Amino acid sequence: MKRALGLFLILALIFSFVSCSKPAEKSSTSDVTTEETTKETSKDTTIAEEQVTLTFTGWRVEDQNAMDKMNELFTSKYPNIKIAYNPVKATEYDSYLQTAFASGTAEDIVMVRSFTGGKIAFSSGKILPLTFDLVPELEKYPESALNGWRTDDGQIFAVPGGMSLEGVYYNKRIFDECGITKVPETMDELYSVCEKIKEKGYFPIAAGIADAWYVSEEITSTILMALIESGDWVKKLYNKEIDFNDPKYVEMLQGVKDLARYYPEGYEGLTYEDCQQMFISEQAAIYMSGSFELAYFMETNPDLKLGCFAYPGKNGPAKAMNFTLATSFGIYSETKHMDEALTYINWLASKEGNEAYANNVIGFFGMNPEAATLESEIATDWLSLTKGRECIHMLGYECMADQVPDYTTAVADTVYQMLVNGKSPSEAAAFMQEQMSWYFK
Amino acid sequence: MRTKRFKPQYIIIYFVLILYTFYTIYPIFLMVVTSLKSNKEIFSNPSGFPIDVTFSGFETLFRKENYTIYFANSFYVTIMSSVILLGVSLLLAYALSRYTDKLSKFLYFYFLAGMMIPLRLGLLTLNDLLYNLKLIDRLWGIIIIYIAMNIPFTMFILTGFIKMIPNTLEESAFIDGANTWKVLRKVIIPLIKPAIATVIVYNFIPIWNDVYFPLIFIKTKEKRTLMLAVTMFFGQFSTNWNLVFSALTLACVPVLIIYLFGSKYLIKGLLAGAVKG
């Protein structure tokens, strides 16, 4: 025991030595920068190339490499500004930001959630409001993009970063094998496609209802947008002119129920990740998700022959599709490098920055209307789905998220009641309405 | 000792014990083999041996991800917190078990109360505190939290043990002219070695495995602990399972070694503690 303790102490000493040397290095570098600033003031004539590193945090841990590449493009244009992207695990990002704001230790650039989550973060006063003067490019952005990061009194608090389109992925190889030559354009066609795949011994659809957000964002919202044909329906719902007993909503639930015949057995226990893996490993032919998955799919299974289609409408191609305002870029109001942060944010908002983002973080699309060129073929396919279709933001984020139960939780409970506890679609719609009654009060 | 006779029911007993051993080992076996499978194979062949053994996960960890630094940080944090925790708790436990007045009884429950609520709740106040002490983004910030968090349990175990040691031993030492320090060092500590091993192992495990506090309070990459680095492989939607499992397998090794070293004492410690009640 004595020896073990001794060993402990020796190890501890060694490590204390190792880690003590590091903070020391750090302080010396900060000395250098202050020296440089004094130099700069003395030599006013030449623009001193003071090296600034902007820190940048977000919840997209998986984008580390892609973001680093994008930021290199920025640095090659502005050599004196370097960007260090330090993401935090998505599930803890919000409590991380809370504490970082409270203690004044937040990163210079922060990703901000869209709608309710973003508004709450902005209420801290620690995110810089962006005006068209500060970021002129913002003027070009469509209203629908800016709305995600705008307060009720019109203050914009982040540059819209990427949106994701939601629809259906399919495995081209399995489709060929099953003799399916055309992507389905009506719901009935989709079901007969599923039959064919089932006969060949594959899982037709990778889907599960264990994760509430998946049910809400990728299953119910996607089907709903294919049915309602225009964004007016959503506006009416948000304005409380109609409620969840509306025939379209019941029809959507019916669609979920019909499709569930082709879900794998035990789908009530399948999580989003399970479904993802079933699709990647080519056990399932169809997967309802969003363009945001592209980079991961291509990296994990490069042999996967990916195709995509918009969720079919009832009797013909849908006139609308589901999308999300996913990422955005805001400035920490107490940053020590405000000028550089603004330079960076302006670059991100520009055509060039948008393209750099979309071409590196594949599957997210920039929202500056001038941005055009996409290098990835499949990403271009996804984008082409929007032709002739209205993009409607997935239900329940612009509002309906600020009380218990929020829309996401309520719709997941509703689908569970319908699929597992045998409620009919209209009963389920009534159950949904009952849960969300707080909104209609 | 009871007489050892071979009885037929021993076959059943061995069967149960060995079956339970397999049950205990199987998930751990799964973890290790999963770390050797490619991302694709993890889900197409989840339960068996890998078809294509790949060490790419381990390779990436050490080549690209600075794993040696994370290991060093984790060791530093865990060892520092365990050692200081042990020190302060030992003093506390000795005082509380040898002074039996009202104040000491009150203090005993005062410390115990901390075992009842998760410290996660106190996050925001803790954040203010660390900020004011300039301990954010410092390994010492989380070390202090771990010490404070584990004082109740450590004190609880150590007090139980010290109370079992008869006073007479110390008294004779005092009569020989030893001071309190010396008594603690020469009489008490040697007698409660098993308890000390117990609390070391018992504290080492959760501190080593903790992700939450480093995640909130550590910002610089070079200061990440091992388990925090592991969480960096859990994406918002997409996770590199091969890397996660390689990292988790590696992260388990030090704890297992500590456990195997300490298990003799640990079990003794728990044994003695339980008998006392």
Add this chain to the structure above:
Amino acid sequence: MKRSKSIFAIFVLPAFILYTLFMLYPLISSLGLSFFSWTGYGAKTYVGLNNFIKLFTRPEHFVRFIGAIKNNVLFFIYTILFQNIVGLILAAFINLNIKGAKFFRSVYFIPTTLSIVVVGFLWKLIYNPIWGPLNVGLRAIGLDSMAMAWLGNESTALICISIANAWQYVGIPVILFLAGMQGIPDELYESSELDGATGIKQFWKITFPLIAPVIFIITTIVFVSNFSAFEIIYAMTGTLGAPNYSTDILGTLFYRICFGQRLGTPPDMGMGAVIASCMFIIIVVGVLIWFKIYGERETGY
């Protein structure tokens, strides 16, 4: 013996300062949030007892709160069954002076050293309806009808989580029970053997009553840890306690409300603090009652 006050102070102070400052003060000040409405950002608003009233009168909160308590009680019962009774049986077997006793004892303790991230993921994999070894195994031996979505079924999810939890911690009761059993003098067994008692009868008549203190300690530990549990549920069925809240316990309810959900309900620190206060009260009251019952039983001997 002379024991000076100053030495007492010197010994107590370091721990006292660290614990008070970094543990008790943050906790108490957070429980104080019960009286405020706060999202964690920006300003706090004092709302008096409103949060408490809301918890107990608003059905959407109260139903979940009661549900969480119910599930917590179930979780506690299952843990006692799968962890402590199994632990007791294993300990009783190991205590029979068999060969390899040390080996078994050590092996059973190994899972305790794993992090919850590992345990949660591994067991999710085992229970997976499609490729999980459990269902694959059942199908292989022809029990297809028994293969199911273990974590997706309201009647099995909590039991399955309790089993995973018990798998991890069974080593602790094994060791504690062994300790208790080894403290029993052999003469007691010998004399009972003369009376004709063997095997199971002997266990009930001698071993069991004498390890009552151990049972008491383990039950207390399990009670406190189950009612403040969070991680294992979070790792296996998420903060919503899926499916249909059948695995929602106080810890997940607290987390969900206090820190909010991804793109869902915003954080409500005040309500979170109310739930944490209730957790604290339940644990303290539970422990006190348990101590009292045990105390009375003991004196009745």
